[in-house]
Amino acid sequence: MPYATQNPRSRSFVLPLVCAVLQLAIAPQIGLGNGRINFMLILAACMALRSGGRTGVIWGFLAGLFFDLSTTGPIGLMAAELTLCSWVLGRECRNRLSEDRSANLIAFGVADLLVSLGYSLAMLATGNASGFLATVFLRALPTAVLTFVFFLPFLYVLGRPQAGGGGLGGGGMSFGGAKGRHLTIRGL
Amino acid sequence: MAVRQTLGSGGLGNTDEGTGGRLATVLVVISLVLFTLSAQEGGSGVLSTIRSGFSVVAMPFEAAGSLVAAPFRGIGNIFVNLTADQETLTELEDENAKLKAENAQLAEEATDAQSLRSLLELQDQYNLESTGANVIAGSTDSWSSTLTIDKGTSSGLTVGMPVCDANGVIGQIIECGPTSSVVRLMSDESSAISAMVQTSRARGTLRGSADGTVYLTTIAVSEDVSVGDMVVTSGLGGVFPKGLPLGTVSSVERPEGAVSYTITVEPITQTTPEQVLVITSITQEQQAAASDDASADTAASTDSATADSSADTQS
Numbered sequence: 001m002p003y004a005t006q007n008p009r010s011r012s013f014v015l016p017l018v019c020a021v022l023q024l025a026i027a028p029q030i031g032l033g034n035g036r037i038n039f040m041l042i043l044a045a046c047m048a049l050r051s052g053g054r055t056g057v058i059w060g061f062l063a064g065l066f067f068d069l070s071t072t073g074p075i076g077l078m079a080a081e082l083t084l085c086s087w088v089l090g091r092e093c094r095n096r097l098s099e100d101r102s103a104n105l106i107a108f109g110v111a112d113l114l115v116s117l118g119y120s121l122a123m124l125a126t127g128n129a130s131g132f133l134a135t136v137f138l139r140a141l142p143t144a145v146l147t148f149v150f151f152l153p154f155l156y157v158l159g160r161p162q163a164g165g166g167g168l169g170g171g172g173m174s175f176g177g178a179k180g181r182h183l184t185i186r187g188l
Numbered sequence: 189m190a191v192r193q194t195l196g197s198g199g200l201g202n203t204d205e206g207t208g209g210r211l212a213t214v215l216v217v218i219s220l221v222l223f224t225l226s227a228q229e230g231g232s233g234v235l236s237t238i239r240s241g242f243s244v245v246a247m248p249f250e251a252a253g254s255l256v257a258a259p260f261r262g263i264g265n266i267f268v269n270l271t272a273d274q275e276t277l278t279e280l281e282d283e284n285a286k287l288k289a290e291n292a293q294l295a296e297e298a299t300d301a302q303s304l305r306s307l308l309e310l311q312d313q314y315n316l317e318s319t320g321a322n323v324i325a326g327s328t329d330s331w332s333s334t335l336t337i338d339k340g341t342s343s344g345l346t347v348g349m350p351v352c353d354a355n356g357v358i359g360q361i362i363e364c365g366p367t368s369s370v371v372r373l374m375s376d377e378s379s380a381i382s383a384m385v386q387t388s389r390a391r392g393t394l395r396g397s398a399d400g401t402v403y404l405t406t407i408a409v410s411e412d413v414s415v416g417d418m419v420v421t422s423g424l425g426g427v428f429p430k431g432l433p434l435g436t437v438s439s440v441e442r443p444e445g446a447v448s449y450t451i452t453v454e455p456i457t458q459t460t461p462e463q464v465l466v467i468t469s470i471t472q473e474q475q476a477a478a479s480d481d482a483s484a485d486t487a488a489s490t491d492s493a494t495a496d497s498s499a500d501t502q503s
Contacts, residue, residue: 029326034330057208057211072372075223076222080215080220128331135398
């Protein structure tokens, strides 16, 4: 049995690790206009759709913070957006990835568009970008389109019924991993 | 354990309690606090230090990505050069860019000779103190046009240093980690470089835009500017050495009633360079002299007054 031989905790970090490496190594190399792939949004959405609840929210925050640190933009903006995004996507607190794929695609597409547009509006408001049309059509939309396209293989791999036993999906994707080691934040 | 895993992966349940609403609220507040602090820091502070540390960890991954992507960069050129031998075209483009750069340098020296500068100063004009660096990554996000180079504070680089390639200026360092630095390209919409038209000496500011077009702004309509003119650094501000090539004027428009031209500039470097030169310090001679500033101010105020009076006359 795979579960008896593999460490669930190590499996839990495969997807974040893959997304982090892709964000640093691949995202700068592939562009559509000014748009770049946001692998951290993909990570946050996958975690939220797979685990939901507090686990999804924490991964959303960490993914956003990683994105903020890896770019030249203000720190905390994407963290706030992905935290909210993860909370909304993961409110059902159950694994949705292996269920209705079209529903997952629509949910991600909407979240992708809103996060990209929200980030662009915030950048406009803070003076980091100028020109509404240019910001939306040359930056936000290409980013949203690219990110959506690159979400498809993740959905395919993680959405397979057997994904629970291996692959990127790893185990239950719980934050703590092994039994009795879940992250708990008392009082929240 | 196995049962729990099966349930977790099968979609029947989740071990987290609650939807994490309170936690999300707390983390959003933390994010907004970080955002506020980040905006207040302005490039120096705890968060900037953390970002510098992060860049050290990120650099090997960015370099690896650049290495993997390198063989595919030439694909775009293949389609552009379909009608001609690619090797010939590439050689001609390189030679043309070099000749443009040399031409700009020679013209600059000739202009300075006319200004009765000493021969010694001319010889020193492009004697730049600089260090070479390799480009390891492009922009990580959609909001900036930047490059990441493989040298940082440990090599003596600091924020603000000008960066050139073989043809001319490409940008300026905006973030500096111990082993890597981020260079803001002149096409970035936050970029602003003090520049002048080489033939007429008309001074303005070279600005980038969201779509990557570079504009030369604040050139009064009384100045003489035409398509094909070379645009070079003016040396004002003491950041960029004077006379380095920036690009050529590709279009000049004079909107009705405007006091300044709308000038589009084609950057002298069109492709992403693989190696760059970071200018670590410039001599007094490479900066625009204080008298130049004064004369520029005088000229600008005269031009402004002329433009105002002509506008008044028209009205």
